[in-house]
Amino acid sequence: MTSNPSRTCLALATIVLAWPAGAASQSPTDWAIHDLERPQPPLVTAGTFGTQDAPGKPPSDAIVLFDGTDLSVWKSSKDGGAAGWKVENGYMEIVKGTGSIETKQAFGDIQLHVEFRTPTPPEGESQERGNSGVFPMGRYEVQILDSYENKTYPDGQAAALYGQYPPLVNASRPPGVWQVYDIAFQAPRFDADGQVVSPARATVFHNGVLVQHASELTGPTAHKKRPPYEAHGEKLPISLQDHSNPTRFRNIWVRELQPRPSPSK
Numbered sequence: 100m101t102s103n104p105s106r107t108c109l110a111l112a113t114i115v116l117a118w119p120a121g122a123a124s125q126s127p128t129d130w131a132i133h134d135l136e137r138p139q140p141p142l143v144t145a146g147t148f149g150t151q152d153a154p155g156k157p158p159s160d161a162i163v164l165f166d167g168t169d170l171s172v173w174k175s176s177k178d179g180g181a182a183g184w185k186v187e188n189g190y191m192e193i194v195k196g197t198g199s200i201e202t203k204q205a206f207g208d209i210q211l212h213v214e215f216r217t218p219t220p221p222e223g224e225s226q227e228r229g230n231s232g233v234f235p236m237g238r239y240e241v242q243i244l245d246s247y248e249n250k251t252y253p254d255g256q257a258a259a260l261y262g263q264y265p266p267l268v269n270a271s272r273p274p275g276v277w278q279v280y281d282i283a284f285q286a287p288r289f290d291a292d293g294q295v296v297s298p299a300r301a302t303v304f305h306n307g308v309l310v311q312h313a314s315e316l317t318g319p320t321a322h323k324k325r326p327p328y329e330a331h332g333e334k335l336p337i338s339l340q341d342h343s344n345p346t347r348f349r350n351i352w353v354r355e356l357q358p359r360p361s362p363s364k
């Protein structure tokens with residue numbers, strides 16, 4: 100069977116993870132069962148599915164963050180200047196030392212699709228092989244690593260919520276093969292005093308396999324420590340990590356999700 104990295108995860112993510120604006124954001128008890136007056140979910144034209152040779156198309160309501168041509172929606176996390184990563188042949192590649200990059204636009208609750216390819220032949224071991232990361236809100240890392248026959252600490256392997264949750268399984272493909280993360284991220288909620296009302300939550304499919312199931316983050320990502328939350332805005336940029344390894348990316352898109360009511364309300 101032809102390898103098809105996007106088909107399963109895109110379908111799952113679209114069907115399972117997305118809650119549309121309007122109808123689904125309201126409590127079931129606000130409506131009589133099967134009430135025909137209840138708002139219809141918005142229409143979305145589904146995307147198409149990619150292959151190893153070519154990425155698919157995003158759904159119609161997605162914001163495209165990288166279509167293989169340029170880094171115009173990204174900036175340097177270090178100084179806010181132009182993103183320093185290389186773009187060629189339909190992918191972007193980390194350029195060691197140029198620093199992490201982040202979106203110019205800020206996001207809160209999202210569905211995020213990211214395709215990545217760790218370097219081949221592989222170089223380095225453990226955390227030094229194909230390391231990068233996807234950070235919703237710039238502070239909560241879904242780890243990117245070459246975890247194909249490359250042992251490291253479980254809460255730092257591919258698809259870990261770094262330092263907190265190992266993936267449920269290791270669904271990694273070999274180096275040099277395109278892989279997919281489909282992430283549903285719910286931003287943390289804070290009250291007026293900066294206390295956590297509800298923690299950040301992340302659900303992740305890795306190559307179509309569920310690897311994080313509404314995992315509740317204990318706070319922002321850090322190395323060798325687990326700091327507590329610090330209150331922050333409702334929307335912040337998404338960032339990608341420069342960890343000095345030339346990992347590549349293609350076909351990155353995001354859908355903004357209607358915020359759900361706080362559990363305290």
Ligand code: MG
Nearest residue numbers: 230231232243
């Ligand atoms: Mg990383």
